[in-house]
Amino acid sequence: MMSPKASAMPFEVNAVCKRLQLEAVNMGKALPTLGAMEALRLLKAGNAFLDVRSEGEFAAGAIPGSSNGPILTNDERHLVGTTYKQIGSAEAVALGHKLVDPHRPARVAGWAAKLAGQAVPLVACWRGGMRSGLAQSWLAEAGVPAVKISGGYKALRAILLEEIARPRAGLVIAGNTGSGKTKLLRSLKSASVVDLEDMAGHRGSSFGGLFLPEQPSQGTFENRLGLALFSTEEGQRLLLEDESRLVGRCVIPDPFYKSLSALPRFELETPFFERVQNIYEEYVEGPLRSFPPELVHEKLDGSIEALRNRLGGADTNELRAMLKDSFQKKAPHEAWIEFLLRRYYDPLYAYAMARHPHKILARGSASELKSFLARG
CATH class of the missing domain: 3.40.250.10 (Rhodanese-like domain)
Structure with a gap:
């Protein structure tokens, strides 16, 4: 029909x-x-x-x-x-x-x-x-x-x-935390890009709401998504970032999330040290240009503490101590970021990929993805 x-x-x-x-x-x-x-x-x-x-x-x-x-x-x-x-x-x-x-x-x-x-x-x-x-x-x-x-x-x-409920063709960009999926998606500047994190006003991770304005209501988020889909050309392949059901407090509507979950993936591969640097620039260096160090430390520490039930007491305490040392200039920020990725985010991503296997069309760097898309 x-x-x-x-x-x-x-x-x-x-x-x-x-x-x-x-x-x-x-x-x-x-x-x-x-x-x-x-x-x-x-x-x-x-x-x-x-x-x-x-x-x-x-x-x-x-x-x-x-x-x-x-x-x-x-x-x-x-x-x-x-x-x-x-x-x-x-x-x-x-x-x-x-x-x-x-x-x-x-x-x-x-x-x-x-x-x-x-x-x-x-x-x-x-x-x-x-x-x-x-x-x-x-x-x-x-x-x-x-x-x-x-x-x-x-x-x-x-x-x-109705637009949200319609089945869609598309490609999802997957990859470990810090691999630069959002940056890559936004660099494509294509009408087929559906930027869920921008619509939700949240970066999607446990730290994703830091130093951002308050998220929109669920109704407004759904309307943003619906109009973005309405604005695409009929039959156009969507380009999206892999997301969990919750983007901050905004819930991806069930029909669209089911459609998203069934789409094939391009897995973005980024060297570990680059991922650490990406996170440092987005969550430490960037905020420090606009906010006092005490506030940045407080916000990051609160986000780590919120992970206690999932990260465990010992790792949470160690991570908070490492963060404190970084703000007291006793250690580089990269140390606690590496710890967080290795002990929490990377195992979480590996578990999710194993539990919900998807069709991976290709793996590679950002430039390789752009070449892949150019070939159609």
């Missing part, structure tokens, strides 16, 4: 703009709307949209390319919802207007600023109902011809979840 993407005609932003301009001529009938599929194609082409859900709803799940400008804030939405449940719909709507009307000019001005420069100024709420309809009307009164996304966030997300 063909996917909606496959059956769609080639998409042109200009064509959508012209059609919406024609609809705008008849705005006396209704303000213009756009289907969720077409809206996602616009997002794929670089268009953004305004999401007028509350800040709490937006934090729980946001579509890439959206910016938040609540028509009702968390507190206002709570009051309106309580009124709806306890008294009724008409009273809830009246309260909503009472709460929002004093802030309406400022909110409309903020929305207009967010939509400035967009080929098609899109607006959405949860289901494309009253909130986005009001925002669209108020924007029209202010001279901004916004277009409402039919079905709202719910319809957009449904399409993205």
